[in-house]
Amino acid sequence: MNDIAQAGDNRLKDALAQVTERYQAANPISLARWERARDVMPGGNTRTVLHYDPFPVAMVKGEGAYVTDMDGHTYVDFLGEYSAGLYGHSNPIIQNALKEAIDGGTVLGAPNRWEAGLAELVCQRFPSIDQVRFTNSGTEANLMALGAARAFTGRDRIMVFDGAYHGGVLYFAHGGTPVNVPFDVVFAPYNETQGMLDVIAAHKDDLAAVLIEPMMGAGGCIVAETGFLTALRQATSEHGIVLIFDEVMTSRSSSGGLQQRLDVTPDMTTLGKYLGGGASFGGFGGNRDIMAQFDPTSPSALPHAGTFNNNVMSMAAGSAGLGQVFTPEKADALFEQGEAFKNDMNTLFRRHGANMQVTGAGSILGLHMTSAEIRTPYELGATSNEKQTLVHLEMMIRGYVYAQRGYMSLSLPISPQDQDGFVDALGDVISTYGDLLTA
Numbered sequence: 001m002n003d004i005a006q007a008g009d010n011r012l013k014d015a016l017a018q019v020t021e022r023y024q025a026a027n028p029i030s031l032a033r034w035e036r037a038r039d040v041m042p043g044g045n046t047r048t049v050l051h052y053d054p055f056p057v058a059m060v061k062g063e064g065a066y067v068t069d070m071d072g073h074t075y076v077d078f079l080g081e082y083s084a085g086l087y088g089h090s091n092p093i094i095q096n097a098l099k100e101a102i103d104g105g106t107v108l109g110a111p112n113r114w115e116a117g118l119a120e121l122v123c124q125r126f127p128s129i130d131q132v133r134f135t136n137s138g139t140e141a142n143l144m145a146l147g148a149a150r151a152f153t154g155r156d157r158i159m160v161f162d163g164a165y166h167g168g169v170l171y172f173a174h175g176g177t178p179v180n181v182p183f184d185v186v187f188a189p190y191n192e193t194q195g196m197l198d199v200i201a202a203h204k205d206d207l208a209a210v211l212i213e214p215m216m217g218a219g220g221c222i223v224a225e226t227g228f229l230t231a232l233r234q235a236t237s238e239h240g241i242v243l244i245f246d247e248v249m250t251s252r253s254s255s256g257g258l259q260q261r262l263d264v265t266p267d268m269t270t271l272g273k274y275l276g277g278g279a280s281f282g283g284f285g286g287n288r289d290i291m292a293q294f295d296p297t298s299p300s301a302l303p304h305a306g307t308f309n310n311n312v313m314s315m316a317a318g319s320a321g322l323g324q325v326f327t328p329e330k331a332d333a334l335f336e337q338g339e340a341f342k343n344d345m346n347t348l349f350r351r352h353g354a355n356m357q358v359t360g361a362g363s364i365l366g367l368h369m370t371s372a373e374i375r376t377p378y379e380l381g382a383t384s385n386e387k388q389t390l391v392h393l394e395m396m397i398r399g400y401v402y403a404q405r406g407y408m409s410l411s412l413p414i415s416p417q418d419q420d421g422f423v424d425a426l427g428d429v430i431s432t433y434g435d436l437l438t439a
């Protein structure tokens with residue numbers, strides 16, 4: 001590092017230390033809660049992604065697009081529960097559906113009056129889904145879809161993309177993690193058509209499935225290029241490989257998910273997040289031949305278990321939400337609202353000469369500390385975690401919450417005025433730090 005770079009680095013560290021001190025002083029009750037929790041939960045945490053530096057504030061209330069923390073600060077919620085909070089915090093249709101479900105008893109141990117209705121809505125919406133099964137999470141949905149593909153093809157191997165996230169046991173950054181399920185996995189590069197085709201060619205007779213997010217979510221909100229997806233669709237069809245789109249995050253991108261917007265139809269699709277109306281949810285579906293493997297009236301049926309797969313809260317809130325609130329028109333409008341927000345932020349960065357950019361599609365966006373083009377998760381290696389933390393804590397202090405790594409998702413109650421307020425606050429942070437964020 002030369003002298004100028006070293007001086008910049010020292011200033012960044014000083015700025016970070018100062019904002020951390022201000023954040024800590026403003027959140028004594030959240031800090032005390034976190035310290036107490038550390039005694040009985042590793043890192044005071046039971047869901048890794050909810051930890052951020054120096055400690056996370058704990059929320060006590062949500063209303064509309066706002067959340068309030070233990071120390072009494074109210075924030076505009078641009079995190080949106082990592083996309084599960086699409087309906088916001090107090091939609092009356094969702095609340096009434098949940099109340100009705102609870103009043104009718106929550107553990108009926110039988111099919112209930114909501115699940116087939118939710119399945120009908122899902123099958124009508126998503127081009128690739130003739131039939132669907134529900135699970136408790138997106139992770140489970142992906143595990144079941146992979147199992148279905150392996151049984152259907154009689155092959156074992158799975159192809160995934162470097163940097164992809166499909167759940168806590170299906171995390172494929174940096175070669176995977178020791179807690180991953182031990183599938184026979186091969187890696188391909190995202191958005192690199194020839195590299196991807198080479199991996200398929202090398203394993204074509206062994207591959208049961210290719211699992212892909214049409215936009216990498218946790219990997220940095222990087223949208224798959226259409227030519228890349230079309231080539232993937234063609235190659236998988238040619239070799240009898242089941243193509244699975246993980247639309248756990250992106251299913252909100254149009255009335256029929258990102259697959260409809262990008263005009264590429266997979267064999268199977270996995271779902272999650274907001275489709276349970278804010279209660280726990282996952283789903284996997286696909287063409288009739290693959291899904292028929294689970295028909296319990298068949299003597300050779302595959303098992304699909306899960307005590308809470310059709311729990312009344314997720315089924316009732318999910319069907320009320322998809323049927324009455326998140327109509328196809330609302331889905332398109334939210335996508336456009338998100339695109340406008342992304343453009344406003346990128347315009348702001350250009351105006352200030354900030355070394356920052358926002359990527360993503362529609363209402364799911366990623367803020368990055370680089371203005372260089374990002375097409376694959378590798379290119380994110382060049383971005384600065386310290387700058388992310390600095391900007392994140394400054395935005396929290398100004399009343400805006402999103403994920404420290406830069407992830408944002410919009411909920412339906414977020415207004416254009418809320419978005420303008422966010423852009424103004426971001427402009428204020430950039431002006432405050434000048435060349436620390438523009439150099």
Ligand SMILES: Cc1ncc(COP(=O)(O)O)c(C=O)c1O
Pocket residue numbers: 082136137138139140142165166167168213217218246247248249272273281282
């Ligand atoms: C693309 C994608 N797939 C799967 C999952 C896992 O879903 P869940 O957290 O419900 O298990 C997530 C969660 O963030 C996700 O973003």
